[in-house]
Amino acid sequence: MRAYDLILKKRNGHELSKEEIDFLISNYVENKIPDYQMAALSMAIFFRGLNKEETLNLTLAMMESGDTVSLKEIPGVKVDKHSTGGVGDTTTLVLAPLVAAAGVPVAKMSGRGLGHTGGTLDKFESIPDFSTDLTIDEMISAVKNTGVAVVGQTGNLVPADKKLYALRDVTATVDSLPLIASSIMSKKLAAGADALVLDVKTGDGAFLKDLDMAIELAKNMVEIGEGAGRETVAVITDMDQPLGKAVGNALEIEEAILTLRGEGPADLEELCLELGGQMLYLADAVETVEAGKETLKRLIKDGAGLEKFKELIVVQKGNPSVVDDLSLLPKASNLISVKTTKRGYIHKIQAEAIGLAATKLGAGRETKESIIDMAVGIMLEKKVGDLVNVGDEVAIIHTNEVADSSKVKEAIDFILEAYEIKEDAIIQPKLIKGIVDKTGVKIY
Structure with a gap:
């Protein structure tokens, strides 16, 4: 098997087999296939695309290119949430403790910000002494003890994606839907969750500004998740304006605390209830998504979500006093x-x-x-x-x-x-634009 022949095959519009995709990814990670050949393959994929089976096989090959995390030690169904990135996207700060307060374990790996979108790790680190540098074992122990942990990606997870994304970034092949979907989902699958809720942003502040493109990406990612044996739901949400009121690290922590008090912006609370309701439903903690939302509303009202946020801060060595005294934040x-x-x-x-x-x-x-x-x-x-x-x-x-x-x-x-x-008045735009799951696409 030669990389040249597989590049030619894809350039001519033919399907690559699982064995051929495995060969390409494993040899690229081992530096047996040079960047210039993988760049040529990326451009061939950009123009010719990948079908459903090829996209799944590419994702699995990338996932298996390095370490994977096992969360089996943690009892219950582990549901992860991923956002495609936006401005003022404070949802993880609210969702992680809130969902954990409902009895569903949250073991989350998050990233740092670059460019106009903020990073969840940076936001958490604005809490005095808060550490996101937990090992996998420490993360699992934290979740077993408190039900929740949010850490940075550790170890050798998905090295194929690191190499391939850096290459795509300089070869004008970033905006290929199959490559975007496989990049996101390979990391999510490697992180070990049993089910996935995806927040796919669309609009001015999103990576995908066109709604139709966002729907297609959501469909691709749901198909990958389901194909990999992980129940997956995508929520398509508006990013034609920032979410909530706060944009900035400590400011967003403050807004998250206010939201857990029941005093946050309406749009941020609405999105957290929708995503959280989906998470509880996939975890079999409730019979319907609406029941999940009602559970989360109660946990906000009775303060259980806020108490779980304190526990999260303590287990990650931060100062929990910020929850009661916002002046302790920067x-x-x-x-x-x-x-x-x-x-x-x-x-x-x-x-x-x-x-x-x-x-x-x-x-x-x-x-x-x-x-x-x-x-x-x-x-x-x-x-x-x-x-x-x-x-x-x-x-x-x-x-x-x-x-x-x-x-x-x-x-x-x-x-x-x-x-x-x-001059003319405008109707408030819908925040939740649609849902994509294994049954199809529902646009509101």
Whole structure:
């Protein structure tokens, strides 16, 4: 078997067998196939695509290219949640303890932020002394003791994806749906969960800005999950404006705590209830998704979710006092009001621009080596559908820069340009756009 022949086969539109895909991935990881040949294969896949079976086989080959995590020591059905990335996406901070409080174990591996989307690990690390550097054994022990842990990816998980993604990033082959789906799902399957709930974002602040593309990606990932023996559901959600009000690490921790108190933004709570309801349903903890939502509402109301958040902080060596005293979180030295120069209704808030503004302030990484300022970020005081007058405050910048610094001025420009204000009123857009599961696609 030669890589050349398989590249030619795919270039000509033919199906690759499981054995051929296994050969390509294993030899690429072992450096027996050079980057230039894998780049050629990626471009052939970009134009010719992969069918359902090929996509599943590619995912499994990548998953098996390194270590895999076994969560069998943890009793119960383990359900993982994955988001394709957005701005102000605070859901894991709320969901992990809330679902655990319902008796469903959550052993979550998360990532760091790069560019305009924030990273869950960075957000948790804004809690004083909180550690995300648990080993797999420590994570399993934490989940057995408290029901929940959120850690960084450790060990040699899915090395094929690391190599292949870096190559795709510089060869204009990132936006191939089969390659995106296999990249995401290989990591999720390797992390050991029994079932998966996927939050597939669509809109301005999402990787996939087109709804039809988001639906196709969701279908691909559900097919992979089901093909790998993991029950999988995808929830398609709106990212034409940031989720919630907070964009920034400590600010999002504060917003998560407020949400667990029942005092958070309505859209963030709605999404957490939907994703959490799906997680409880897949874990066989409830008979319907709606019953799962009701369970989670009760756990917010009676404070059990908040108590589980404290337990999560303790087991990961953080200071649980932040839950009762938000002033213990990192705080910016300056708060700067951003006021609109227009009158009308907010039709859209370009989420990517808000994310970039927060990154300019230091809340995110422009490169992998960037150092994050945990205290800084943006609070959105007006959202889509709101009526604003000239001079109304639409956002508050939290910064450690002086008000007339170039970074602050640039952030203000980004924020004001992000707000699309028109004369006519607008109906609040749907946050949950649809559900994709093994039975098909339901668009709302």
